[in-house]
Amino acid sequence: MNATAQNIGDHTRTYLMVFGVLAVLTVVTVAVGYLSLPIGLGITIALIIATVKGSLVAAVFMHLASEVKPIYWLLLMTLFFLLVMFVLFIGAFLDQGGTHVS
Amino acid sequence: MEMIPYTVEIREDTGVNNAKLGIWLFLASEVMLFGGMFSAYIFLRLGAVSWPEGSSLLSVPIATFNTLVLIGSSVTMVLSWVALVENNFAKYRRYLGLTILLALLFLVVKGFEYNEKFSHDLYPATSTFLAIYFTLTGLHALHIIGGVIVNSYFWGPGSKMWSSDPQRFTNRIEVAGLYWHFVDLVWIFLFPVLYLM
Structure with a gap:
């Protein structure tokens, strides 16, 4: 097996391992949902697990862990504008004093 | 006919080929789209007098199964790209075929879920929760259909x-994979937000 083939073999093992971790974390998220935790704690745990899962997909499957700098800058800019959008929405929401819908 | 430049070779200034830069720019716009939709969910929920727990209206076991199906399809997608890097076209077709089948399975299960809601007279107009549920999952399903095509x-x-x-073909599959993993990533957040909170 040459160096490249060895590398690919390693990557394949990593992909399968990540699949295993994602599957386990999915089951953990559901299990936590059945624990009847206080709503705030339940939401926090579910979002933390989702963030870990999302990061694994982005880092390993989307190869972000070994991507070039311009892609990182592009993503940083995206996150910045996403934040700007959230701030605008929060401002509008607070300005209305919270919209009540049923 | 003149070829689009840098489909295979790496551009010196960006450090990637144009296909990869292009898909990441597209995914950046997708982040804004889904970010806007998630914001809608948050503010509708914050402003609502009452909000049902997702599990009281939706089936968690079915959605858990669908989550595993989609994660599985992400793995087969990346393995189809690995097969091309290994110069194994037959393996590539097997893995990509499996990815397509898993995506179709996801859509069938989703269709079953929708149908179950409709049979109980639960429509987008029924409540704010169902309106945002159908909008978010419908938009996501459209992305799945796009990926299948x-x-x-x-x-x-x-x-x-x-x-x-x-x-160039290997690069195309890598780029198609980036889109597919993003669709998986969006579901990873939709699942707990809609079904478990």
């Missing part, structure tokens, strides 16, 4: 490029 093209007629320009 693109992947089916690369599985079938589009795969002819493998014999004429294998490196």
